Amino acid sequence: MSTKNKVVPPGLRFLKLCARYTQDLLWERTTQGGPVPRNRHITIDVKIELETLVEVLMTAWKNPDPSVVIENSFEELVQASMAKNGGKSRDEQLQDAWQPPFTTRPDGSRVLVSRPTVFMDNEGVVFAWYLPGIFMSRRSELVFEHASSENWRNSADAFANPTRCQIPPGQANFSTCWYAQGHGPPSHLPGPSSMLNPKAGHNGGPELLEDLMETNVIIRVLLSLIHPSLFDMQFQVLLEVDHKLHLQRCPVTNPELTEAVFEHWSTPFGGFAIIANRETPLHRDTQGGRTMLDILSVFGDHSGGRLEIPLLNARFVYNPKTAFVLPGYLMQHGASQTEGERVCIASYMRLTVGEGILKGGYEAFGPPTTDDLMESFGLMLPEEPAADIWAK
Numbered sequence: 001m002s003t004k005n006k007v008v009p010p011g012l013r014f015l016k017l018c019a020r021y022t023q024d025l026l027w028e029r030t031t032q033g034g035p036v037p038r039n040r041h042i043t044i045d046v047k048i049e050l051e052t053l054v055e056v057l058m059t060a061w062k063n064p065d066p067s068v069v070i071e072n073s074f075e076e077l078v079q080a081s082m083a084k085n086g087g088k089s090r091d092e093q094l095q096d097a098w099q100p101p102f103t104t105r106p107d108g109s110r111v112l113v114s115r116p117t118v119f120m121d122n123e124g125v126v127f128a129w130y131l132p133g134i135f136m137s138r139r140s141e142l143v144f145e146h147a148s149s150e151n152w153r154n155s156a157d158a159f160a161n162p163t164r165c166q167i168p169p170g171q172a173n174f175s176t177c178w179y180a181q182g183h184g185p186p187s188h189l190p191g192p193s194s195m196l197n198p199k200a201g202h203n204g205g206p207e208l209l210e211d212l213m214e215t216n217v218i219i220r221v222l223l224s225l226i227h228p229s230l231f232d233m234q235f236q237v238l239l240e241v242d243h244k245l246h247l248q249r250c251p252v253t254n255p256e257l258t259e260a261v262f263e264h265w266s267t268p269f270g271g272f273a274i275i276a277n278r279e280t281p282l283h284r285d286t287q288g289g290r291t292m293l294d295i296l297s298v299f300g301d302h303s304g305g306r307l308e309i310p311l312l313n314a315r316f317v318y319n320p321k322t323a324f325v326l327p328g329y330l331m332q333h334g335a336s337q338t339e340g341e342r343v344c345i346a347s348y349m350r351l352t353v354g355e356g357i358l359k360g361g362y363e364a365f366g367p368p369t370t371d372d373l374m375e376s377f378g379l380m381l382p383e384e385p386a387a388d389i390w391a392k
């Protein structure tokens with residue numbers, strides 16, 4: 001379905017504008033494109049943040065030392081996730097399917113990674129990116145400010161002591177058009193999450209969504225660089241929902257609320273969670289697409305943060321201004337307690353939404369390959385230095 005000439009809601013319009021600007025920046029950095037055109041609709045502050053994003057991504061890509069190549073193929077991991085268990089847990093099956101890129105230290109601990117790193121398999125599938133320092137201090141301060149204004153506290157077991165926190169501990173899930181768990185298409189209709197419904201007693205949800213509009217753009221523009229095909233497909237899903245809303249033909253549970261949410265929805269992901277001052281146990285995002293990418297973004301003023309990923313046999317420094325892109329369905333991950341205040345924004349997708357809205361026109365893209373990124377942006381793998389034939 002063509003979305004040409006359709007009126008795009010403000011949030012998505014700003015997302016598309018920034019995505020195009022950032023893609024042009026990447027083209028310029030790879031010397032495949034000309035100077036980036038001026039854009040008076042993007043502020044200088046946001047442009048600086050987008051430029052930082054591109055610089056950190058290029059640092060991860062161009063430096064050969066942090067690029068980690070797995071000995072197995074990504075497809076082997078996918079097949080292991082679908083195999084019968086044979087008496088083993090799903091996580092054990094996935095662990096058996098891959099040879100971890102890092103070896104355990106003599107003291108039994110996992111390697112600690114702190115530099116921007118790209119992970120790919122032996123067939124050139126680029127399946128994960130670790131990007132510390134990709135966000136600026138200004139963005140972290142803004143997220144801190146917005147998260148301090150609302151309390152989404154639920155079960156207190158894994159949260160920090162609220163009497164010692166400036167940001168009330170808690171977790172909230174936001175989605176513009178979502179199927180309730182166990183109520184997918186075609187028998188049921190999607191709708192906005194309860195956190196965005198004032199009638200459900202969540203008056204702060206829509207206001208927070210508006211406050212986070214720019215932040216959501218800064219984070220999710222990353223998808224337009226790492227996986228432009230998936231970005232475009234998800235964008236098409238949202239435009240189709242919005243178009244059908246205006247035609248009063250959109251099959252959702254609450255058309256008026258959905259239309260109101262779209263005013264400030266500025267992410268290609270169908271949903272995101274805000275997790276404040278919470279230790280996150282090891283888990284996989286089993287409600288998402290098997291091969292689709294999640295983005296974990298970390299803000300605050302904490303130190304000593306760690307993200308554990310057993311499948312890679314590694315821990316990662318997980319401090320403010322960090323992003324981690326990974327296939328959350330396949331790769332178990334968890335975040336430890338920290339010293340200080342932490343806010344994580346986790347972005348994810350649901351296959352049922354795309355399938356329910358676009359029907360047969362939806363494609364759940366797996367991670368891109370090095371060839372895809374070469375074709376999209378001229379990103380070439382760094383060459384190994386030539387051998388010094390005179391070396392003794």
